[in-house]
Amino acid sequence: MTQRPKRLNKAWQDLREALEGLRTRIVQSEAAQLPLLEQQDPSLPWHPGIRNMLHYLALRSVDLRPLQGALSDAGLSSLGRAESHVLDSVQCTLQILYAALQMPPADFSDATAITREQGQRALTDNTLALLGSPPHQRSTHIMVTLSGDRADDADFFRRLFTAGMNIARINCAHDSPGIWRRLAEQVRTASRDTGQPCRILADLAGHKIRTGPLPDAPGVIHLRPERDRLGRLLEPARMTAMACHQASSSLPSGVDCLLLLVSGSAMPQQGEDLLCHDARGKERVLVVERVENEVITLQATQGCYFTAGNRCQSRRRRHVQGYFAGIPQSVVPLHLEIGDSLLLQSQGGPGGPALNGRPARISCTVPEVIPQLPIGQQVWVDDGKIAAVVLEQTSEGALLRITKTKPGGARLLPDRGLNFPGLALELPALSAKDLDDLGTIIPLADLVGFSFVENAGNMRSMLEALRQRQGEHLGVIAKIETASAFHHLPEILLAALGRQPMGVMIARGDLAVEVGPERLAEVQEEILWLAEAAHLPVIWATQVLEQLTKKGVISRPEFTDAAMGVRAECVMLNKGPYAVEAVHTLNDILTRMQAHQHKKFSQLRALHWGATEEPPDQWPEPPR
Structure with missing residues (x-):
């Protein structure tokens, strides 16, 4: 028998020891955390996503990059695509090493491992339960936000269905319950007429903290x-x-x-x-x-x-x-420049410009947050177009100093978003409007969007509110749009896993303001990975094909962003005059990309250099 070089044998022994240590960390972490979770919540059901997510959190608690490089050099799995089957991936790699080192196979019966096939099946089943069946030849769902202005345009809804929409979103931050009912009726009618299934997401407004009115x-x-x-x-x-x-x-x-x-x-x-x-x-x-x-x-x-x-x-x-x-x-907007003062009023009523030595002022739609702002707190206004810092708390409200605008200053209008990065606001999980709106949307919708969920307690409050209103059948979409929600994402998922259909929306607009635009690219990847570890579907949202939807033209970066959405189970488009054209384009992009990418897995279908088009019947079947 040919002897292996001692150096190679030593390298494989080192890999074996490293992987055994990693497996021990994963198994011990599960053994320590699962009883604690069951103690906190005796009703916690067994769910494959719970165990696998605990395995994933343990796996990612250390820097694996040196180990990954060594595994790859040895021709073994680098664990870079193990999200859906963490422990099984480690154990399979170990068994290969044992065979290479002429050691007997290990007995791994001390822990339950989810296989790759089981993980894929769990994600597929959860996606089917939440979002319904995807259309023929496309594995990713397309969601479209509906405009109340189109509530009586039946032809518009039929064209959306024909273009490829299979989830309709009603934004409860806009329009009225009467309009929501009319939109839902149009969706159901168009679904029957076209024979294409379509689910309805009703998105609760949440505590949308915005600027108040200005004088007319x-x-x-x-x-x-x-x-x-x-x-x-x-x-x-x-x-x-x-x-x-x-x-x-x-x-x-x-x-x-x-x-x-x-x-x-x-x-x-x-x-x-x-x-x-x-x-x-x-x-x-x-x-x-x-x-x-x-x-x-x-x-x-x-x-x-x-x-x-x-x-x-x-x-x-x-x-x-x-x-x-x-x-x-x-409305006459406030003109603000760097160095200006702005009073965030604790009382309602219209604001106004700086006058007679008094600073410019504006109120807030959720005034109870103003006393919670500490000195030095950053404040982002209008999706980050204006930045400010809290100078002091006064009897009239919080005095801010403007620290960032575009050159020449910025205009501040009513109903513009306010974000307070890193600040845990003491607000109820659901606003009074949310609770009232639930009574309207439960008979209309298949899914409810939970805006500004921050932690596990918030999620439990949502589930209880649905239970009290006989809405347990609704799927819940956890919208991750704050830094706090991102940091508490594991506990948010654990609070709902297995109780009713659930998914995650990457709400990139507010999230970018909260974590910073440079960090957003990293954060959205981490959300995708953790949701896959929990076997939960993801909705890729905010400003996808935005220029095409709003203006009828498309930029090159928008193509790339839309193509990246194929790694999620659903891609959301906003409302706009060219929504039908945007659905057509997105359908084409996603159908093409699914032959190349599934989650983090790059698929190597046959390439035909010089061919102008590949017939659809030659595309590989997308993974299920």
């Missing part, structure tokens, strides 16, 4: 004709007005303002010129392009600004006179 100012209509680079007119600017003799309390949809005609005035006619002075006193001519009932369309070939009270008169028929009214008021 008189509304302005700014007309800007389109011109080429030489200033030549390409397209006139247009506005619509309802011509009437009495003011109306509301404007019809699509109408910009009222044209109140003076007593005895006739209606303007198509082709007629209306002479007027705009808000600056500039003489302008508006041409009546079209008249439909009482709604007239006016076009301008010069830029102009109109406010309520600006008068106009026909050039040809002097008795046709009127003035503009009913222009919706607009």
Whole structure:
């Protein structure tokens, strides 16, 4: 028999000892933690994801990079794709080493190991229970946020289904219960008409901490004709007005303002010129392009600004006179620059700009958080566009100093998000609105999105709220959108595993503000890994194909980001005028990418250099 070199034999012995030590760490960690979990919660059911997640946490508690390099050099598994079957992966590698060292196979009956096949099956079953069956030829679900403006557009819903949507999201932070019901009806109807199943996620608003109101100012209509680079007119600017003799309390949809005609005035006619002075006193001519009932369309070939009270008169028929009214008021934003002070008011009511030595001020939609802000606490506003730090607590609220804006300053408007990175806020798990909304959405939805879940106690409160309302059948999506939720993710998952269908959403918008944009790429990977260890499906969310959805164009980085979403079980698109086109594109990207990637596993399908297209029937079956 050929003798192995002593150096190689020593290297394999070292690997064996290292892996045996790693296995001991994993088994001892499970033995220590599982009884504690059962003691804290006697109802804790046995679930393969619980044991495997405990194994994964033990595996990742040490730096394995040197060991991984040595394993790879020896032609063995580097444990880099062991998330779904941690202990089994270590034990299989050990058995290979025992055989190579001519040692008898080890007896590993002292611990329960989840095999790779069992882990894959558990993830598939949990995904099926939560999200339903994926469509033919695509293993990743597509979720689309619905807009209340489309609640009566049945054709829009059918086109979403045809494009590839199979989960619809209703955002309970917007619209009303009546609109939510109408959206759910449209989804169910389109599902029946197309024969395609679709689940509904109702996303609770949570404690969305936002800026309060600012004073309104008189509304302005700014007309800007389109011109080429030489200033030549390409397209006139247009506005619509309802011509009437009495003011109306509301404007019809699509109408910009009222044209109140003076007593005895006739209606303007198509082709007629209306002479007027705009808000600056500039003489302008508006041409009546079209008249439909009482709604007239006016076009301008010069830029102009109109406010309520600006008068106009026909050039040809002097008795046709009127003035503009009913222009919706607009908010005047706060202008903030680095070094400015901003008072975060503890009382409600409108804010305002700096005046007479007093700082600019704005209120907060959840005022009870303001006294909890310590001196030196960082505050991020409007998805990180503005940064500030707490200087002091006053009788009126928390005084902030602005530390970051874009060059030239930033505009602060109402209803902009406020984040306090690293601060554990003392708020109930579910807001009063959330509890009220649960009664509406339980009959409508298949899934409930738990916004701003922070810890295991929050998750238990959600499960209890569902139980009290006979909503145990709903799947729960834990939205990870704060640094605290990320750090407590294992306990959040353990609080719900096995009790009812559950998944994780990587809510990258707020999460990026909380952990920092540079760290987000790392954090989203860690969430993917831990969820796979627990055999739970993941939703890849926030700003996927955002430009395509909102503007109808796509950037190259968006393609790459969408392609990375294939590692999750579901990818979420936001609402927008081009949502159907975005679903078409995402469906194509995901269908192509599933032949190359499954979780962290790169799949080596046959490559055909120079081929322009590969027929779909040659794509390998995606792993289940």
